[in-house]
Amino acid sequence: MIVGSGYMGGGMAQCLILAGYDCAIADINEETAVAAKIRLVGEARAYEQDGLFPPGSADLIEERLVAAPSIEDAVRDADYIAEVVSENLAVKEEVFGRISAAAPADAVITSNTSAIPINVLAEFVVNPERFLGAHWMNPAPFVPCVEVIPLEVTLESVTTRVEELLLSVGKVTTRVSDVAGFVANRLQFALFQESMRMVDDGAATPELIDEVVSNSFGFRLPFFGPFAGADMAGLDVYVGAYKSLSAAYGERYAAPASLVERVNQGNLGLKSGGGFTGMDSAKRDEIAQYRNKAYAALAKLREELGPRPR
Ligand SMILES: NC(=O)c1ccc[n+]([C@@H]2O[C@H](COP(=O)([O-])OP(=O)(O)OC[C@H]3O[C@@H](n4cnc5c(N)ncnc54)[C@H](O)[C@@H]3O)[C@@H](O)[C@H]2O)c1
Secondary structure: OEEOOOHHHHHHHHHHHHOOOOEEEEOOOHHHHHHHHHHHHHHHHHHHHOOOOOOOHHHHHHHHEEEOOOHHHHHOOOOEEEEOOOOOHHHHHHHHHHHHHHOOOOOEEEEOOOOOOHHHHHOOOOOHHHEEEEEEOOOOOOOOEEEEEEOOOOOHHHHHHHHHHHHHOOOEEEEOOOOOOOOHHHHHHHHHHHHHHHHHOOOOOHHHHHHHHHHOHHHHOOOOOHHHHHHHHOHHHHHHHHHHHHHHHOHHHOOOHHHHHHHHOOOOOOOOOEOOOOEOHHHHHHHHHHHHHHHHHHHHHHHHHOOOOO
């Protein structure tokens, strides 16, 4: 059951229905939930026409998705409840109170919060051993990652159940620590922070930054995260670059001590073997071949799609 039928909750409900689950959505009142259902069915029809959802998806969502009169009605017999209401602590506190009071005592409860620590939200949940974070990405139907954030108090069996459910919906689950911003948002916001700084300093425009990022390291990211990228570039190369960057921008761009230590030990990434991701230097050609194929395929896909509408 999904509490909060807005942008994220709506997409999550579509995914659950298409994976064969019963699903209800609840919101501030019945009218809002009913309006959300109408929107989600219409959206699914458009997705079908674009070949993004299989034929019959919209009819299935229309037939199976329940717009509940209230939160209490939605969760009364639920075994899985996702909280997806606005990112506001007071709203979440009220909603978790209502869910806890109305749902079965052993129903699994997750939060889709973007940045509120899960341990803070756990204070509002009765029986927090059945509570954890399950942070979907936007747009929910099309982005694979769900960050799964169990607390120490969360039962392992509960976390496993949530992961199994998400896998059955076709998502890629990754367990992450309960730190502010988890993994994805902490990194996204670090990049945005530095981007804003460049704009505010007059070093670049937003358009220029977007163009460079999507054509440079952003182009690599679907295949290689920051650590695989560093291993392939060479950790010694990174340490060298940090020297110039810290000379210009100060301490915040100093080479991390643990990186320098690796390089001093002769661990340079792919070229020496090892690195952060355990790359095998004997597979250098194989890795380069994969990389080249991946980048060529991505370039072709971008050409087929054309430039994004402005
Ligand atoms: N939009 C994103 O890109 C994104 C991505 C990942 C996670 N999130 C997180 O997901 C959650 C929802 O975000 P969203 O973008 O879907 O927001 P949204 O504004 O589209 O939807 C929030 C919904 O919660 C409902 N709501 C508000 N108060 C309520 C209450 N007291 N009882 C019941 N329903 C109530 C609203 O009516 C609305 O339909 C937030 O925690 C957000 O941080 C958002």
